[in-house]
Amino acid sequence: MRARGWIPIAVALVLGLAAHGARAAARLEYRGAVLPARVVQSLAAPALRAPADSAALAAALGGVIGRLQNLGYLDARARAEWDSSGRATLSLQVAEGERLRVRSLALDTPGPVDSARFAGALGLAAGAWASPTAVREELERTLREVTDHGYPYATLGVSGWTVDSSGVALRLSGALGPQVTISRVRIVGLQVTRPSVAERSMGRLVGLPYDRAAAEAARDRLAQLGLFRSVAYDGLEGEGDWGRGHLVYRVEEPAYNRFEGVVGVQGAAGTVGLARLDLGNLLGTGRVLGLSWQSRGKGLADFGVNYLEPLVLGTPLGVEASLAQQVQDTLYVRTRWGAVLRYALSGQERIEGGFQQERVVQAQGEIEEAALQNTLFALERSTLEPPIGPRRGTRVRVSAAQIFKRERLRPAGARSARASAVETRGEWHLPLGLAAGLSLELLAAGRFSSQRLLPDFERYPLGGAATLRGYDEEAFRIDRYALTRLEWSRFLGARGQRGFVFWDHAAMATRRPTVDGGDRFDVLQRDGIGFGLRLEAAGGLVGVDYGLEPGRPPLEGKIHLRLVSTF
Known part of the structure; x- marks a missing residue:
């Protein structure tokens, strides 16, 4: 047994020595004064590996002469011959001649x-x-x-x-030829967007001499508008007058309007639902109007409206105004309004900064009313392809907020507090062959306040179809969390059709009061598993999701029906 074990080793040694002998079969003798020997060795390597190949030898000589001529030795000559009397040797002699200026x-x-x-x-x-x-x-x-x-x-x-x-x-x-002045900008592919909106975002080009750098910068500004799936600069197009020309760009417009509806069934909360309508690029102006409604169970509802105005002062700066109201059964009612400035750094990146005002009214409890002022900042980058049902690309968003809060207490009194909040969201989509893919979402958030115990309306809700699947909507209210959502998909078509299985995992931490007047930090770990299906129908992309908390009977799973339609 031990003797047989040496046989593969001996064979490997023999093969290695044979390969080494083949590589060492030919060597180079170089005589020259300018090029280093290692440079000549690399140029002659193909000829040394094939001594009988005259074409390889001619290519090696041409490479040596070319190197020398590019250094100024225009009269350089090279001569090579094989010596086969013993070990194959290539003798290469170079006469550089005089270096010329x-x-x-x-x-x-x-x-x-x-x-x-x-x-x-x-x-x-x-x-x-x-x-x-x-x-x-x-x-x-x-x-x-x-x-x-x-x-x-x-x-x-x-x-x-x-x-x-x-x-x-x-x-x-x-x-030189004639100096060309730009007489027109032509954008191919505009179906909805007004040409004046696109041209205004690009800056002044007409009436100026042709400048390729300026034309490419205008392409980047057009992409920063955020209205197109792709933007390309096709070049300069001439006219009958050689002193005039057109700049030609090509864009691809997506479907700008989107409707999303979700209906779900869960535990004691019964039926829950969501409806959202986004009207993008209104009348070709780039403006956006969004309306949303969500029912999270009996007595739990959200309403919201937002409006985006692009190209403020002719720059890729947009202003979004929003108004939202949240009714949390008999616990509290929250009203939020504010504005956010968005600046597109490129077609894939943008930064945001804004201010929000919140008013929270509680029907019972220590706090009667709270007013919160939020200063916001965010950075986002997305390379998802396509935006709906992506198969590849990444999306990363990091946001932070500084909060100042004033509270009116029952039966009398007031107090104030300061807090900071940080939220991150990342998506990674990786294709696995032509018909499968893997995606990972990572969400993390934390709120840090001068108050040791946060009221419920300042905590993060977690649970439901958009966060931790397999649980009721807002089953948890927590101070900090990290959530991962892993999916393996089998694609069934080119328009987002797929079947998938998922595993969600959440780590949550919340500071809660104790009976002795102190507090403790509770840490929870929860998982959700399930599967889903997305199919194309006449009205759009129809989906069904089933999520279950591990250890629960299958009949206690949460089912959500979804419709996403773009038009």
Whole structure:
């Protein structure tokens, strides 16, 4: 048994020695004064691996000569031969010759304006080493500099390259052509959005000389508007007058309007539901109006309306105003209003800052009324593709709030408190082949107050279809939490149709009072498991979710029916 164990090792050693011998079968003898031996060794490696391949040897010689000529050794020569008397050896001898410089540089143009423009952009000068590659790269850079700044029809090239013992006489010829002024911006693909709205977001372009950098910056500003699935700059389009041209862009518009309806059945709360209508890009102006209603059980309801005004002062700055009311049975009624400024950093990133005012009225308890002032800040980045039912991409949002609160107490008295809140949300979608995918959502939030015990209306609600599936809506009210939602999906079509299984896990922490007048920090761990289905119907994407708390009978699971329609 022990002897047989050595057999694979011996075979591996023999194969390794054979492979090493094959690699060491040919060696290089290099004689030259300029190029390092390691550079020549790398250039000759294909020929050394195949000694009988004349094409590989010719390519190696061409590589050596090319390297030397690009350093200014224009008369470099190389000679190679194989010595097969013993171990195969490639003998490579290089004669570099004299290194030459550009002794003179002349530029032929139609007039002094052309000459001055090219000379100002050209980085070549007499005295530089005579490198063909360096000359070509500098001419390409110079021509790009000129064509990108008002002269798209400019030409520039080498018309003379004379070599003698004193160096290279280099002669260039070029012409600017007409300076092109932008007469129009044409955006292909606009179906709903007004052209004036898109052009206003891009800034001034018409009437200015053509500038490629400005045209590309305008493309980025158009993407920052947030109205298009994709934005591309197609380039300059000429007219009959060569001194005028159009800038052409291409956009893809999504469906701007969205309706979402959810109906669920859960425990003692009975039937719950949600309805939300978002009207985007109203009348092609980019404005957004949203309406929402949610029932979370008997006596529990939310109402909300929001309005977004884009392009404030012609910048990618939007202002969103919102009004919301929350009725929490007989415990309290919360009214919230405020405004948020949104600035698009790019088509995928934006920052937010705003102010909200809240008023909470309680019918019973120590606090009769509370007024909260919230200062908000958020940063968001999204690369989800597509936005509805994504298969790939990420979305990250980080927000923070500073809260100042005044409370009116029963039967008399008042007090104030300060608090800070931090919330993060991340989504990662990874395709697993053509028909499967994995997604992970991570949500975390915490509220930190000068009061040791938070009232219920300041705690985070957790539980239900949008958070911890398998539990009643707002089954938990907590101070801090971390929630993960993991899904494996099998895609059934190209429009978000899929079947999936999920596992949700939440870690929650809440400070609660004790009977002796103190307090304690309760920590809970909860899981939810289940499955869901999304299918396309005439009205949109129809879905059903079933979630269950592990250990519960299947009949106690929570069922939610969902309809998402875009139009």
